[in-house]
Amino acid sequence: MGSHRSDDMCVQGVHVAAYTFAVQLQNNSSTTGISAPRTIIVEDLFLAALDLPAAERAAWLTAHPEASAAERAAAMAMVATFEAGAGRVDAAMGAMRVELSDAMAHGDGSAGRYVLLHRLGSGGFGDVFLGRQEHPVRRLVAVKVLRDALSSPVAHARFRAEQQAVAALDHPGIAAMLETGELPDGRPWFAMPFVAGLPITDFAREHSLGVHSRVRMVTDACDAVEHAHRRGVIHRDLKPANVLVADDAGVVRPRVIDFGVAKLEDAAFMGAGTSTVEGALVGTPEYMSPEQADAAPPDTRSDVFSLGTILYELLADRLPRSTEALRSGGRAGLAAAIRTITPAAPSAFAPATRSIDSDLDAVCMQAIAADASARYQSVGELRADLKRWSDGETPLAVHPSQFGRALRFARRNWRGVAVAALVTVALLGSTAFSVRQANAAEVARADAQRRADQNARVLEYMTGVLAGADPTAQGGREDVSVREQLALAVADLDKGALRDAPGEAAEIRYAIGGAFTGIGRTDDAVLQYRAGMDALEASHTDMPALECKLAIQCSAALAIANRGAEAVVMAQRALAVADRADDAVLRGRSLSTLADAQRVEATDMAAAKRNGEESVQILRSVPGAPPEELASALNNLGVVHFIMGDMDAGIAAAEEAIAINRQLGQEGSYKAMFDLHNISQIERGAGRLDDAERHTREALVLVERFAGMKHPHRASVLASLALIKRSKKEFAEGETYQREAIEILTELDLGNSPDAGVAYLNLASLLRDQDKLPEAVDAGREAVRIVDGVPGQDPWISAAARMSLGRALTASKRYPEAEKPLQEAWVLLEPLGIDPKRRSSGLLALCQLYKAWNAADPVALPAEKLELCRERVRAFEAAHPGSIPANSY
Incomplete structure (x- = not known):
């Protein structure tokens, strides 16, 4: 079909x-x-x-x-x-x-300097015209104009939201924004380069492309969509007609178009939970995820589903779920149809001339899984697996052969094989983990109990070995072979060694995830937590406490990696499980985790505060609630207060957490390190710099005692110390601490991690403070490169990286270069729900650039543009009194 x-x-x-x-x-x-x-x-x-x-x-x-x-x-x-x-x-x-x-009944056939030739089609709220620009260059453009019939305040707001979405994107695989304006009747328009090409499926068919070429096109499209996701833009209508492909001098270039129904992760523009366009279903049913068909707020995994469907169609020459089946039940039955139809792998339908192996089948089927939690959790994950397949490597969607991997490990690391082999043998020999699984008619009760006891000991041993991967339990020693041992254990579980014991398998996944988190491998930790939840779900094993614990830790790991949107989804899952189990303590923990995830996502800080406060209230009031859980919730709430600018409330919450942990005998422990580090950051924000430095140095002593000198936690504490030194205007010392933090992360192969991105943006600021401007620019560029490579990156961090670069370029008097990163920073910051003082920093940086640029070259930067920026600052100040320092612009 x-x-x-x-x-x-x-x-x-x-x-x-x-x-x-x-x-x-x-x-x-x-x-x-x-x-x-x-x-x-x-x-x-x-x-x-x-x-x-x-x-x-x-x-x-x-x-x-x-x-x-x-x-x-x-x-x-x-x-x-x-x-x-x-x-x-x-x-x-x-x-x-x-x-x-x-x-164009109310216009003259033009939009600004563009002559409109004819209408190409419609998308979202607008009509799209082929236009022609005459000056200063001549070229064809696509001009999108708000439809006259939809010229209402709501439609205007949504159309402006699309303008903002497109303006935030700068990627060769996405049609960029050229210019915006209004028609004489007040309808807004914007212009983009005209994208000539064929829908991706038509291009593949007309050029008789092979499998590798088809996969490469989808990989390139993933790269473009991932760029949009990093800027908070979800497309919501990815389909072949919106991925156009042209042959540009022998180079095949897919371009993603039509962000007309894109969702900005921005409640101020789009409205929380908005999922329809003037009452119509958003998206195209054949390429729509079931959660999108349910009119639920979509996340990035909806775009993963759509891209997976395009991949399936490219491989099989047909859709995974037929148009007739999807549309026969109308809108009400669409989501159910998507969930109940289980498509065969694309290789079952591919032409004989198109060889599709089982690995590529696995990638495609994971991308179009009806259950969003079973899907790739980001477009970046899908892109990475497609690249692994293209490079001849085994995708993560596939369960690889453990024997070959273990043999290669043994040849390389013969000293570490003994312990790893014991773990492998124990896992492979485990066929049941509880008495209830023994068949009483065939196996004597004593033998069943013996097997259960034996396997329980294996589980205990396995958990102990995995705990050894955490250097905080080993006096700071990080043994690389232990990390590889973790990988061996993971591969064994993936192969199905504990398929008959899903509860125990999930417990071991939980232990593995904790070990990975302990050595700073949060991405690996997330995969294990998700795999544990998948094992419980696939086997219909009802262990709500374990499922909730896995979801909580998964959300926490995602938050550490600044993957806020994904962290929120996982915390919401934990909360749903806790409520289903009617467990108040689990609900309190889940709410605290959700508050922290929302703090990272930074789009609804009021909700983060509400959830944090409810968590603390629950954990205070429930008899027998573990006090350490209350301390953890107070720490999370304190950081939320800090981000919202309420330093006194933040410090009070952090101090109460410290007091609780001291009563529990935690003073001088590794847990106390986190408490000290947490309160020091809030104290720095409150201007209590001496207290902040004292607590940070105490945290540094503890992290060195328990984790050693080469650990990501030590790098994080050093980075905080560098910021305190900057606040004290001790720039050279701050630079030293920041460079040491970067060196640690690089040595630990974390040079492209979220922490590294933050480290480089802070280094750029310290270098700029010392007039080391070329180095500051380089550090700023590195910060932007790193944060843009992190899937689902926190928009505040993305904006801060761009501000660090833009300010360094401004100080270097490279004004034209500075404008773009500072404009991007403000686009990211404007919709966030964080403290207005923090948010205004992006607008002020842009205004300060224009002020310096206008003074240096009034022709290149007219006074009118500077005044327009100042008007925006004044409007922001009027909306948020006290947020703008006097005489700052």
């Missing part, structure tokens, strides 16, 4: 024949010998000729005085090709003009 088609922003039929030629002249053999700057002349001739009666075109082109013979010949060849393939050209062009006239 063929793909479901849509004309949304996609140039189809006659339109493709005309306008794809116009943009892709360099690839047309008739333009050979014509330089790239002159191809616009050929484009002009071609488009102008189409406006003439067919009988007059050849004579007009032959006599044209401004073009060379080669250019005239190229245009004539294009017209001939166009006419040969489109018998309905004249009628179609006439219809286009009528369509344009109707759509």
